[in-house]
Amino acid sequence: MSRTFLLFFIATAISWNVAFAEKHFSESPPGAKVYIISPKDGDVVGKTFTVRFGLVNMGVAPAGVKLPNTGHHHLLIDLETLPDMEKPLAFSENVRHFGGGQTETEITLAPGKHTLRLLLGNYLHIPHKPPVLSEKITVIVKDK
Numbered sequence: 001m002s003r004t005f006l007l008f009f010i011a012t013a014i015s016w017n018v019a020f021a022e023k024h025f026s027e028s029p030p031g032a033k034v035y036i037i038s039p040k041d042g043d044v045v046g047k048t049f050t051v052r053f054g055l056v057n058m059g060v061a062p063a064g065v066k067l068p069n070t071g072h073h074h075l076l077i078d079l080e081t082l083p084d085m086e087k088p089l090a091f092s093e094n095v096r097h098f099g100g101g102q103t104e105t106e107i108t109l110a111p112g113k114h115t116l117r118l119l120l121g122n123y124l125h126i127p128h129k130p131p132v133l134s135e136k137i138t139v140i141v142k143d144k
């Protein structure tokens with residue numbers, strides 16, 4: 001590959017990325033807030049428990065549905081480092097998507113200490129600008 005072509009390729013890739021980002025980001029309105037209704041920070045819970053999602057000043061829409069001031073919930077479980085807020089969120093055991101528009105879930109975790117946090121994503125699973133991220137809470141899962 002010639003050097004000129006390579007530079008052209010890189011420049012195209014960068015501008016495409018910027019264009020992608022601008023086109024696919026969603027803004028969050030002032031006062032938007034996501035929080036975990038229950039459990040509460042420090043709660044002791046059974047292995048399988050319900051997590052309820054709270055959202056203020058925004059609405060819930062399923063993944064793929066592009067409506068202003070909406071998004072779907074992502075539950076971050078034991079995630080030490082926050083995901084890249086510029087990209088679609090990965091799907092993993094630690095980043096669970098609720099693309100159906102769910103506002104609560106039942107999860108099963110191993111006994112011990114765990115952290116939970118909610119992050120709203122837009123129709124393409126990309127965090128809003130600015131991100132709508134809850135406080136991180138800690139729960140203690142009982143050994144029975």
Ligand SMILES: [Cu+2]
Nearest residue numbers: 097099121125
């Ligand atoms: Cu998602």
